Amino acid sequence: MYKIGNLEINNRIILAPMAGITSFAYRKFMSKFNIGVAVTEMVSDMGLIYGNKETKSYVTFEKIGCYTGVQLFGNSPENIAKSALICLKINPNIDFFDVNMGCPVNKVIKTGAGSALLKDPKLCGDIVRELKRATGKPVTAKIRLGVDSKHLTYLEVIKELENAGVDMIGIHPRTTKEMYTGEPHWDLVKDLRKKMSVPLAVSGNIYRVEDAINALEITGAEAVMVARGGVGQPSLLININNYFKGNELYIPSLEDQINWCLELARDYIEEKGEYIAMRLYRGICTKFFDGFPNSKQLKCRLSTELNKYDDLVNILNDYKSEILL
């Protein structure tokens, strides 16, 4: 349906990178609902160069039912390329590299990385050029509109990336300053794909099937990125796929949500061990029950009492009997 370099992708959903969430366990779980591409959470080039154990664990993964790209962040073409070669030594399963040019977090932008790169379109191009030259892999970039509304550099950045041979561009049409709030500026990226020579992916407030379809139609993009809206809601993936297949909307039952919640918990435990996984899961598992009755009380219990997998099973059993009374 579209290509990222030599990779043929036949599904228009991309699982967006989310630091602290989209580890291998999450990508493996979500890929069962059919996606074309998944991207790792952002990985520091310097963390890899210094041999940081945790950083290396982010780029160690197996093949799943879709292509996986490693997202790198940094601000030097040479260091990013060097870190990508380290990744390839650790893991031959990497299909492509993505460069983070959109992170708005202070810790990252003060080092000149993430969305700070948008101030220097030429450097954005140099990073992609060097990364492609060094690895021979397809290279994509994920950008924002610019650092603020007075500095909307995305069109210049896109041109530089294209000149450097980028294989796809993802855009989250907000500025650095806007972080994750307010509406994405779809008006500014209307028909964007027509101005471009490479595939486009779009991201921003994709919570319902309509959001995904609107984003694709407005921009003409090949792919849509599912981020916050997919957490605890794998049926969003089912239903975007259903839309393209002409199938009806699938409304998940409480039983579905409980089963999926437990399945993802087991995947995180296998990856991180029970102690770390269950602490991380406090903030994630509650999302499976948005919109269900008494979900506030359930969320309160889950976010305070969850220490072990058995706690999760017990709390969900209590909830189920309460709801079905």
Ligand SMILES: Cc1cc2nc3c(=O)[nH]c(=O)nc-3n(C[C@H](O)[C@H](O)[C@H](O)COP(=O)(O)O)c2cc1C
């Ligand atoms: C907790 C969190 C972590 C994120 N981490 C990354 C990241 O590591 N790399 C990246 O390119 N974008 C990251 N993003 C941005 C998302 O990929 C996505 O572009 C953004 O959330 C907008 O989509 P949404 O409004 O549908 O969530 C993150 C977003 C959130 C909420």
